[in-house]
Amino acid sequence: xxxxxxxxxxxxxxxxxxxxxxxxxxxxxxxxxxxxxxxxxxxxxxxxxxxxxxxxxxxxxxxxxxxxxxxxxxxxxxxxxxxxxxxxxxxxxxxxxxxxxxxxxxxxxxxxxxxxxxxxxxxxxxxxxxxxxxxxxxxxxxxxxxxxxxxxxxxxxxxxxxxxxxxxxxxxxxxxxxxxxxxxxxxxxxxxxxxxxxxxxxxxxxxxxxxxxxxxxxxxxxxxxxxxxxxxxxxxxxxxxxxxxxxxxxxxxxxxxxxxxxxxxxxxxxxxxxxxxxxxxxxxxxxxxxxxxxxxxxxxxxxxxxxxxxxxxxxx
Numbered sequence: 002x003x004x005x006x007x008x009x010x011x012x013x014x015x016x017x018x019x020x021x022x023x024x025x026x027x028x029x030x031x032x033x034x035x036x037x038x039x040x041x042x043x044x045x046x047x048x049x050x051x052x053x054x055x056x057x058x059x060x061x062x063x064x065x066x067x068x069x070x071x072x073x074x075x076x077x078x079x080x081x082x083x084x085x086x087x088x089x090x091x092x093x094x095x096x097x098x099x100x101x102x103x104x105x106x107x108x109x110x111x112x113x114x115x116x117x118x119x120x121x122x123x124x125x126x127x128x129x130x131x132x133x134x135x136x137x138x139x140x141x142x143x144x145x146x147x148x149x150x151x152x153x154x155x156x157x158x159x160x161x162x163x164x165x166x167x168x169x170x171x172x173x174x175x176x177x178x179x180x181x182x183x184x185x186x187x188x189x190x191x192x193x194x195x196x197x198x199x200x201x202x203x204x205x206x207x208x209x210x211x212x213x214x215x216x217x218x219x220x221x222x223x224x225x226x227x228x229x230x231x232x233x234x235x236x237x238x239x240x241x242x243x244x245x246x247x248x249x250x251x252x253x254x255x256x257x258x259x260x261x262x263x264x265x266x267x268x269x270x271x272x273x274x275x276x277x278x279x280x281x282x283x284x285x286x287x288x289x290x291x292x293x294x295x296x297x298x299x300x301x302x303x304x305x306x307x308x309x310x311x312x313x314x315x316x317x
C-alpha cells in the first residue's frame with residue numbers, strides 16, 4: 002500500500018506538468034491568436050499589436066508558458082478573453098455545478114449497477130438475468146445525446162410534462178436549490194453508466210459464487226445469505242471498483258454532451274463555449290482541472306481496489 006501510494010503521488014506532479022505543456026502548446030498552435038479572437042478579423046493592426054503586448058503574446062513561448070504555469074500556483078489565472086472577467090470567477094461556479102452532477106449520477110449509477118449485477122448473478126439464467134442483460138446490451142449501443150433526447154421527448158416535451166426541458170441554474174444559486182432541474186441530466190448519465198457496472202458486477206459475482214471457498218462454505222452448512230454478503234460480495238466488488246473508477250472518468254467527459262443538451266451551466270458547457278469564443282485562458286484552466294480529476298480518480302480507484310482485496314496487501 003505504501004509503495005503504491007508513493008509511486009502514484011510522485012507521478013501526480015509529473016503527469017500534470019506534462020498535461021500543462023500539452024495543453025499550452027495545443028492552444029498556441031491554433032490558427033490566429035487571442036488578440037484576433039478578441040478584436041475580430043477586421044481589427045486594426047495597430048490595435049492588434051497593442052493587445053498582443055497587453056496579453057504578453059509578443060514574448061517568447063517559454064516565457065508565456067512560465068507566466069501561465071506560475072499563475073496556476075499563485076492563483077493569478079488571468080482574465081477571460083470573452084467577457085474580461087477573472088477566469089476563476091467564471092469556472093468556479095461551473096465546477097460546483099458539474100461536481101454535483103457527477104457525484105449524484107455516479108453514486109446512483111454505482112448503487113443501481115451493483116445491485117442489478119448482484120441480483121442477476123444470484124438468478125443466473127433466470128428471467129431477471131436475461132432481461133437485464135438484453136437491456137444492458139441495448140443501452141450500451143446508445144450515445145448520451147440519444148438517451149437525453151429520448152428522455153426530453155417522453156418526460157418534458159411531448160408525452161409527459163413532468164420535468165423542465167432545460168436545466169438553467171440562476172447565477173448565485175446551487176444545483177441542490179432546484180433538484181427538479183437535475184432529474185433529466187442525472188437520469189441520462191445514470192442510464193449510460195449502469196450497464197457497464199452491472200455487467201462487470203454480474204461476471205465477478207458469478208465467478209465468486211462458483212469458487213472453491215464458496216463451495217466449501219456451503220458444504221459446511223453456512224447460510225446462503227451469509228455466503229453472499231460475507232464471502233461472494235466482497236470478492237466481487239474488488240474488480241468492479243476499477244470499472245466504477247473508469248465510469249467516473251467517463252462522466253467527466255460525458256457531461257460535455259449532456260450539459261450542452263440540457264443547457265446546464267457546468268464545466269462541460271463552459272468548455273464548449275470557451276472553444277467557440279477561443280477563450281484560451283478558460284480552456285487551459287478547464288482542461289488542467291479535468292486532467293487533475295482524472296489523475297486523482299485513478300489513484301483513488303487503485304487504492305480502494307487494493308483495500309477491497311486483502312490478499313493483495315500481503316507482502317510477498
